[in-house]
Amino acid sequence: MASRVPSEVTTLVHDEEIHAECRAMAQVLDRIGDKWTVMVVGALSDGPQRFNTILRTVNGVSHRMLTLTLRGLERDGLVTRTVYPTIPPKVEYELTELGSSLIAPLRALAAWGRKNRPAIEEARLRFDERPETV
Amino acid sequence: MASRVPSEVTTLVHDEEIHAECRAMAQVLDRIGDKWTVMVVGALSDGPQRFNTILRTVNGVSHRMLTLTLRGLERDGLVTRTVYPTIPPKVEYELTELGSSLIAPLRALAAWGRKNRPAIEEARLRFDERPETV
């Protein structure tokens, strides 16, 4: 890390911006990049849900992973957990303001996926069916 | 899969929509949910880049993972790979139209991250510092 020469300054500023973008994305992916988080958020976008309801809605999630996923979302303030001390117990999960604010950007991504799935699958076929070593 | 009763029909239609959303998201996460893909796309958003340039830009990525990440992006038609058969070899990667179209929704997510990082970190502290079992 030697001292910088003046001519690099503008580049450096640009790099800083890039790196800010990168750190933001790294953080977001750390939060939502796992297998179930966005599905759970999606399930909760309908309103408060009980544990077992989410379990049935989110296709394929295991009991264990749903617990962990919800715990993570609660920890980060995206979801609230409310226990009704009845017998049997009833626990409701609900998106916070913060959690709800994530839905819009998520939908944008999902829209991209729906729109471009055909193109991606076509590209994939072409790539896989091309000769081994041209 | 028993036959459905009529009273469930409207619910079913709604469920179908939910599941379409879910599958779209599952697909997108499968594509960009790994550790490096979005960073690489970000690096390429500046224009075509050589392998080693990307390697230096994307902080922390290993030689191996960059290769795999780029291969995946190429396979799905998000990136083109151009080899200039000079000595030493020069290989340039560039976003396709499809790849570029991913940048906007990605930026939306990054913006969400930058805006809400403080709130998330605060929530996390509160959660971690609360008594073990109230």
Place this chain on the structure above:
DNA sequence: CCGTATCCGATAGGATACTG
């Protein structure tokens, strides 16, 4: 009904060394 613990396999991803 909801949560946790234990066990276990699969895979992601880093380090390194070798090739053209």
Place this chain on the structure above:
DNA sequence: CAGTATCCTATCGGATACGG
């Protein structure tokens, strides 16, 4: 410079069983 192969580890996540 760019790509591949090998090895090794950490983590993710599923199945299951038990506890409150």
